[in-house]
Amino acid sequence: MPDFIYLASQSPRRAQLLGQLGVRHALLLADAGEDAESLEAVLPNEAPSTYVQRVTALKLDAAVARLQRRGLADAPVLCADTTVALGRAILGKPEDEKDAARMLRMLSGSTHRVLTAVALQHGTQRHAALSVSRVRFADITDAQIARYADSGEPLGKAGAYAIQGAAAAFIEHISGSYSGIMGLPMFETAELLRSAGFNT
Numbered sequence: 001m002p003d004f005i006y007l008a009s010q011s012p013r014r015a016q017l018l019g020q021l022g023v024r025h026a027l028l029l030a031d032a033g034e035d036a037e038s039l040e041a042v043l044p045n046e047a048p049s050t051y052v053q054r055v056t057a058l059k060l061d062a063a064v065a066r067l068q069r070r071g072l073a074d075a076p077v078l079c080a081d082t083t084v085a086l087g088r089a090i091l092g093k094p095e096d097e098k099d100a101a102r103m104l105r106m107l108s109g110s111t112h113r114v115l116t117a118v119a120l121q122h123g124t125q126r127h128a129a130l131s132v133s134r135v136r137f138a139d140i141t142d143a144q145i146a147r148y149a150d151s152g153e154p155l156g157k158a159g160a161y162a163i164q165g166a167a168a169a170f171i172e173h174i175s176g177s178y179s180g181i182m183g184l185p186m187f188e189t190a191e192l193l194r195s196a197g198f199n200t
Contacts, residue, residue, distance in 0.1 A: 002075035005120075005193070008063030013164070014080060017184040021200050023193060028063050028077060036062070040081075040092060048085035048115055053130060056081040056117035064121055076122035076196045082183045084159025085113045091159040100154035101145050107159065108140040108170075114159070116180045120192040127195045131185035133176025135163070140170050 004024035007015060018025050030036045039058045042051055060079040067077060084091040086106055094100035111134055119128040148167060154160035161167035163174075163181045179186040190200040 002073070005076040005078050005196075005198075006063065006067060006072075008059060008066075008077055008079045011183055013162075013182050014184040017179050017182060017186060018078070018189070021186065021190055021193065023198060023200065025078075026075075028066060028072075030062070031066065034062065034066075042090050042092070046090070047088060048083055048090050048113065049130060049132070051090055052081050052083045052115045052117040053128065055083075056119045056128070060119045060121055060126070074123075076120055076193075078118070078120050078189070078192070080116055080118045080184050080189075082114065082116040082158045082181075085115060086110065093156055093158055094154055094160045096155075097149045097152075100160040101149040103160035104140060104145045104149065104154070107137045107161075108145070109137060111136045112159070114176070114181045116177075116183060116185050118185060118189050118192060120196055122196045125196070127192045129185070129188035129192055131177045131180035131188050133174060133178075133181050135171060135181065136173040137170050138172045144170070 004026060006028035007018055007025045008028045010029055040055055056079050059081060060077060063077050063079055091103050094103055114133045114135055116131045119126060153162055153165050177185045193200045
């Protein structure tokens, strides 16, 4: 049994959360020639839960192929993907500050869902889980939105915000998994790791 796993994610938050579980990991990042962004394209009329689980499975397929292509030591591979959903509308990563402000205006004064899918593969065995949390935003003023959008923090974040950052000041209530909203639900991830033989 290997004593580490591969984390196929460039998110420092996921690496930090995985470290909290006491599991050693090595990063298994995409090659320069891989088009990782295209995996995140939304299909027409796709439900948010279907979308996030499909994207996570595609990321895991790519990571397992990468592992084999590089001839690295065999170990479980972990992938995750997070999306923000307002009703059936999927709010991915904003293109720029203007797009971030648009998303934040949509979230202002409403409750949205944060869905994080996690998948782990070792050999031919694949295990997956889905974490769904609800987040309530207070009414945010245009000035607050402009300041936050201009800070750069929303870029690269699903739904244009990071709960562990300055946007925490906008959040009235959460129901679900704080770590799942950050990008790696600890409970579900620990269960997947136990299924692969790790003591967590």
